[in-house]
Amino acid sequence: MRPIRRHPLVTFFVLTFVIGWSLVPFGSFGAFAPLVAALVVVPIAQGRAGLVELGRRIIRWRVRWYWWALAIGVPLAVHLLATVLTSELSTLRWAATGDALLFFLLRLVNPTDGPLGEEPGWRGFALPGMQSRLSPLAATAILAVVVTVWHLPLAFLEGGDPWPVLLSLVVGTVGVTFWYTWLFDHTGGSVLLVLVAHSVEGAIDDDSVLYFALWPALAVVLVVADRRWWLRPAPVAATTSLPEAPGRVLR
Numbered sequence: 001m002r003p004i005r006r007h008p009l010v011t012f013f014v015l016t017f018v019i020g021w022s023l024v025p026f027g028s029f030g031a032f033a034p035l036v037a038a039l040v041v042v043p044i045a046q047g048r049a050g051l052v053e054l055g056r057r058i059i060r061w062r063v064r065w066y067w068w069a070l071a072i073g074v075p076l077a078v079h080l081l082a083t084v085l086t087s088e089l090s091t092l093r094w095a096a097t098g099d100a101l102l103f104f105l106l107r108l109v110n111p112t113d114g115p116l117g118e119e120p121g122w123r124g125f126a127l128p129g130m131q132s133r134l135s136p137l138a139a140t141a142i143l144a145v146v147v148t149v150w151h152l153p154l155a156f157l158e159g160g161d162p163w164p165v166l167l168s169l170v171v172g173t174v175g176v177t178f179w180y181t182w183l184f185d186h187t188g189g190s191v192l193l194v195l196v197a198h199s200v201e202g203a204i205d206d207d208s209v210l211y212f213a214l215w216p217a218l219a220v221v222l223v224v225a226d227r228r229w230w231l232r233p234a235p236v237a238a239t240t241s242l243p244e245a246p247g248r249v250l251r
Contacts, residue, residue: 034121175215
């Protein structure tokens with residue numbers, strides 16, 4: 001237990017890879033690995049207080065209305081822009097409204113799917129711990145690499161030529177990680193808002209290269225527009241708790 005308490009982040013990342021990749025030989029992938037790893041590491045490293053804090057982040061819904069609008073609207077806008085730029089609006093694969101809503105809700109509550117299986121771990125645990133020692137930019141850059149590498153087996157499980165899928169996966173995952181950090185921090189550490197954004201992002205079937213390329217473009221815009229925030233130094237007192245964003249969370 002002592003190594004876990006001394007190196008909780010390292011333990012979390014190792015567990016996430018071991019759990020997630022252990023199913024690859026069987027033709028599957030453990031999308032739930034970050035959630036499981038966090039639920040193993042947090043009570044050992046941080047005790048009951050850590051679990052309570054993680055739970056608060058997961059259900060933190062009291063943010064100003066425009067953050068909800070951005071969490072839902074930005075992924076939809078990226079999908080729409082990609083289809084418009086490629087002149088393929090007619091091929092955009094929308095499900096019926098009821099089916100799309102059901103699919104979104106299932107992704108939101110299904111712990112074996114990407115949003116709920118990943119976000120409590122990546123954003124709820126790993127990101128706050130990294131930002132206690134690093135600037136948001138540095139922490140996100142490192143996390144983007146880790147998350148991208150963790151996802152790589154998916155490119156080879158799809159069948160067919162893996163390289164286009166691999167390229168899209170790498171470019172898209174790196175870019176969207178910056179968006180998720182920005183949303184998470186600016187909502188006072190709301191995993192729920194990132195969960196919603198992640199669920200919306202996967203609610204429309206769009207596998208075009210341009211769609212994935214738009215996420216790093218958005219990441220560049222966010223970094224340039226909010227560069228002082230991205231480069232702010234880590235807190236003097238290194239803890240795994242993320243300071244609240246003043247004035248951005250409704251009490």
